[in-house]
Amino acid sequence: MTLLSASILLFLVMDPFGNIPFFQVVLRPVAPARRRRVIAREMIIALAVLTLFLFAGPGFLALLHISEMSLQMAGGIILFLIAIRMIFKSPREMFSDDLEGEPLVVPLAIPSVAGPSAVAVVLVLSAQEPARWVEWLGALLLAWAASGLILLGSSDLGRILGERGLMALQRLMGLLLTTIAVEMFIRGLRDF
Numbered sequence: 001m002t003l004l005s006a007s008i009l010l011f012l013v014m015d016p017f018g019n020i021p022f023f024q025v026v027l028r029p030v031a032p033a034r035r036r037r038v039i040a041r042e043m044i045i046a047l048a049v050l051t052l053f054l055f056a057g058p059g060f061l062a063l064l065h066i067s068e069m070s071l072q073m074a075g076g077i078i079l080f081l082i083a084i085r086m087i088f089k090s091p092r093e094m095f096s097d098d099l100e101g102e103p104l105v106v107p108l109a110i111p112s113v114a115g116p117s118a119v120a121v122v123l124v125l126s127a128q129e130p131a132r133w134v135e136w137l138g139a140l141l142l143a144w145a146a147s148g149l150i151l152l153g154s155s156d157l158g159r160i161l162g163e164r165g166l167m168a169l170q171r172l173m174g175l176l177l178t179t180i181a182v183e184m185f186i187r188g189l190r191d192f
Contacts, residue, residue, distance in 0.1 A: 003135045006125055010143035012177050013117040016150035018086055018170035022112060023154050030102050036152055038102055043148040045105055046113035050122050050140055057123040058130055068127050069192045075120035076185030082117040083181055086174030
Protein backbone atom coordinates (compact mmCIF):
# COMPACT_ATOMS: atom_id res chain seq x y z
CA MET A 1 0.00 0.00 0.00
CA THR A 2 1.27 3.44 -0.90
CA LEU A 3 0.93 6.71 0.98
CA LEU A 4 -1.78 7.81 -1.44
CA SER A 5 -3.78 4.57 -1.29
CA ALA A 6 -3.57 4.53 2.52
CA SER A 7 -4.76 8.16 2.60
CA ILE A 8 -7.68 7.38 0.32
CA LEU A 9 -8.63 4.33 2.38
CA LEU A 10 -8.54 6.33 5.63
CA PHE A 11 -10.50 9.16 4.00
CA LEU A 12 -13.17 6.69 2.89
CA VAL A 13 -13.54 5.12 6.33
CA MET A 14 -13.65 8.53 8.03
CA ASP A 15 -16.56 9.23 5.65
CA PRO A 16 -16.73 13.03 5.92
CA PHE A 17 -19.52 13.40 3.33
CA GLY A 18 -21.62 10.77 5.08
CA ASN A 19 -20.95 12.45 8.41
CA ILE A 20 -22.20 15.88 7.30
CA PRO A 21 -25.91 15.21 8.02
CA PHE A 22 -24.95 13.41 11.23
CA PHE A 23 -22.80 16.33 12.42
CA GLN A 24 -25.61 18.75 11.58
CA VAL A 25 -28.12 16.76 13.64
CA VAL A 26 -25.76 16.43 16.63
CA LEU A 27 -24.67 20.09 16.50
CA ARG A 28 -28.19 21.49 16.14
CA PRO A 29 -28.42 22.47 19.86
CA VAL A 30 -24.96 24.14 19.73
CA ALA A 31 -24.85 27.86 19.01
CA PRO A 32 -23.94 28.46 15.34
CA ALA A 33 -20.94 30.60 16.36
CA ARG A 34 -19.45 27.64 18.30
CA ARG A 35 -20.05 24.83 15.78
CA ARG A 36 -16.76 25.17 13.91
CA ARG A 37 -14.82 25.24 17.20
CA VAL A 38 -16.61 22.09 18.34
CA ILE A 39 -15.86 20.37 15.02
CA ALA A 40 -12.19 21.40 15.21
CA ARG A 41 -11.93 20.13 18.79
CA GLU A 42 -13.58 16.81 17.92
CA MET A 43 -11.31 16.38 14.89
CA ILE A 44 -8.23 16.94 17.07
CA ILE A 45 -9.49 14.35 19.56
CA ALA A 46 -10.12 11.88 16.70
CA LEU A 47 -6.59 12.46 15.38
CA ALA A 48 -5.12 11.87 18.84
CA VAL A 49 -7.03 8.58 19.20
CA LEU A 50 -6.00 7.34 15.74
CA THR A 51 -2.37 8.37 16.28
CA LEU A 52 -2.36 6.50 19.59
CA PHE A 53 -3.56 3.35 17.83
CA LEU A 54 -1.01 3.85 15.05
CA PHE A 55 1.90 3.80 17.51
CA ALA A 56 0.61 1.70 20.42
CA GLY A 57 -1.53 -0.66 18.36
CA PRO A 58 1.13 -3.24 17.38
CA GLY A 59 2.29 -3.57 21.00
CA PHE A 60 -1.29 -3.92 22.17
CA LEU A 61 -1.95 -6.61 19.57
CA ALA A 62 1.21 -8.48 20.59
CA LEU A 63 0.13 -8.32 24.22
CA LEU A 64 -3.22 -9.88 23.29
CA HIS A 65 -1.57 -12.39 20.89
CA ILE A 66 -3.64 -11.20 17.93
CA SER A 67 -2.09 -12.10 14.59
CA GLU A 68 -1.93 -9.84 11.55
CA MET A 69 -4.16 -12.28 9.66
CA SER A 70 -6.86 -12.12 12.32
CA LEU A 71 -6.62 -8.35 12.45
CA GLN A 72 -6.83 -8.09 8.66
CA MET A 73 -9.88 -10.38 8.50
CA ALA A 74 -11.60 -8.60 11.41
CA GLY A 75 -10.80 -5.22 9.85
CA GLY A 76 -12.32 -6.40 6.57
CA ILE A 77 -15.49 -7.55 8.33
CA ILE A 78 -15.82 -4.28 10.27
CA LEU A 79 -15.21 -2.21 7.13
CA PHE A 80 -17.79 -4.28 5.27
CA LEU A 81 -20.43 -3.73 7.97
CA ILE A 82 -19.70 0.00 8.05
CA ALA A 83 -19.89 0.15 4.25
CA ILE A 84 -23.24 -1.65 4.22
CA ARG A 85 -24.58 0.91 6.73
CA MET A 86 -23.25 3.71 4.54
CA ILE A 87 -25.13 2.33 1.55
CA PHE A 88 -28.44 1.34 3.15
CA LYS A 89 -28.91 3.42 6.31
CA SER A 90 -29.47 7.11 6.79
CA PRO A 91 -26.75 8.78 8.90
CA ARG A 92 -29.45 10.36 11.07
CA GLU A 93 -30.65 6.91 12.08
CA MET A 94 -27.21 6.10 13.50
CA PHE A 95 -27.80 8.70 16.18
CA SER A 96 -31.41 8.67 17.26
CA ASP A 97 -31.02 9.89 20.85
CA ASP A 98 -31.20 13.61 21.43
CA LEU A 99 -28.19 15.22 23.05
CA GLU A 100 -28.45 18.25 25.22
CA GLY A 101 -25.66 20.78 25.07
CA GLU A 102 -22.33 20.48 23.37
CA PRO A 103 -21.01 17.02 22.45
CA LEU A 104 -17.57 16.03 23.74
CA VAL A 105 -15.65 13.06 22.31
CA VAL A 106 -18.78 10.93 21.75
CA PRO A 107 -20.44 10.75 19.19
CA LEU A 108 -18.47 13.07 16.88
CA ALA A 109 -14.80 12.26 17.49
CA ILE A 110 -15.59 8.66 18.41
CA PRO A 111 -17.21 6.76 16.64
CA SER A 112 -17.98 9.13 13.74
CA VAL A 113 -14.45 10.05 12.68
CA ALA A 114 -12.25 7.69 14.72
CA GLY A 115 -14.63 4.77 14.54
CA PRO A 116 -13.96 1.03 14.53
CA SER A 117 -13.17 0.97 10.82
CA ALA A 118 -10.62 3.82 11.02
CA VAL A 119 -8.99 2.23 14.07
CA ALA A 120 -8.89 -1.15 12.28
CA VAL A 121 -7.25 0.38 9.20
CA VAL A 122 -4.63 2.19 11.30
CA LEU A 123 -3.92 -1.02 13.23
CA VAL A 124 -3.60 -3.08 10.04
CA LEU A 125 -1.25 -0.54 8.46
CA SER A 126 0.98 -0.28 11.51
CA ALA A 127 0.98 -4.03 12.21
CA GLN A 128 1.81 -5.09 8.66
CA GLU A 129 4.69 -2.69 8.08
CA PRO A 130 5.68 -0.92 11.31
CA ALA A 131 8.89 0.44 9.75
CA ARG A 132 6.78 2.66 7.46
CA TRP A 133 5.24 4.54 10.38
CA VAL A 134 6.21 7.91 8.88
CA GLU A 135 4.20 7.12 5.73
CA TRP A 136 1.24 5.85 7.76
CA LEU A 137 1.29 8.98 9.91
CA GLY A 138 1.43 11.08 6.73
CA ALA A 139 -1.53 9.15 5.27
CA LEU A 140 -3.46 9.64 8.49
CA LEU A 141 -2.72 13.38 8.53
CA LEU A 142 -3.74 13.78 4.86
CA ALA A 143 -7.03 11.92 5.33
CA TRP A 144 -7.72 13.73 8.61
CA ALA A 145 -7.03 17.16 7.10
CA ALA A 146 -9.26 16.50 4.07
CA SER A 147 -12.03 15.17 6.32
CA GLY A 148 -11.65 18.10 8.70
CA LEU A 149 -11.91 20.67 5.91
CA ILE A 150 -15.06 19.01 4.59
CA LEU A 151 -16.64 18.81 8.05
CA LEU A 152 -15.71 22.39 8.90
CA GLY A 153 -17.54 23.45 5.76
CA SER A 154 -20.39 21.03 6.42
CA SER A 155 -23.07 23.72 6.72
CA ASP A 156 -22.19 25.18 3.34
CA LEU A 157 -21.74 21.77 1.69
CA GLY A 158 -25.04 20.58 3.10
CA ARG A 159 -26.81 23.54 1.51
CA ILE A 160 -24.99 23.16 -1.84
CA LEU A 161 -25.35 19.39 -2.25
CA GLY A 162 -28.68 18.99 -0.53
CA GLU A 163 -29.79 15.87 1.28
CA ARG A 164 -29.98 13.77 -1.90
CA GLY A 165 -26.51 14.81 -3.00
CA LEU A 166 -25.03 13.95 0.40
CA MET A 167 -26.77 10.58 0.40
CA ALA A 168 -25.49 9.84 -3.11
CA LEU A 169 -21.90 10.67 -2.06
CA GLN A 170 -22.23 8.57 1.08
CA ARG A 171 -23.52 5.59 -0.91
CA LEU A 172 -20.74 5.94 -3.49
CA MET A 173 -18.15 5.97 -0.71
CA GLY A 174 -19.87 2.94 0.81
CA LEU A 175 -19.65 1.04 -2.47
CA LEU A 176 -15.93 1.78 -2.75
CA LEU A 177 -15.44 0.74 0.85
CA THR A 178 -17.19 -2.62 0.33
CA THR A 179 -14.65 -3.59 -2.33
CA ILE A 180 -11.76 -2.56 -0.09
CA ALA A 181 -13.29 -4.51 2.83
CA VAL A 182 -13.71 -7.67 0.76
CA GLU A 183 -10.12 -7.35 -0.49
CA MET A 184 -8.83 -6.99 3.11
CA PHE A 185 -10.77 -10.06 4.22
CA ILE A 186 -9.60 -12.15 1.25
CA ARG A 187 -5.99 -11.07 1.83
CA GLY A 188 -6.21 -12.09 5.50
CA LEU A 189 -7.85 -15.41 4.56
CA ARG A 190 -5.21 -16.08 1.90
CA ASP A 191 -2.41 -15.37 4.40
CA PHE A 192 -4.07 -17.71 6.89
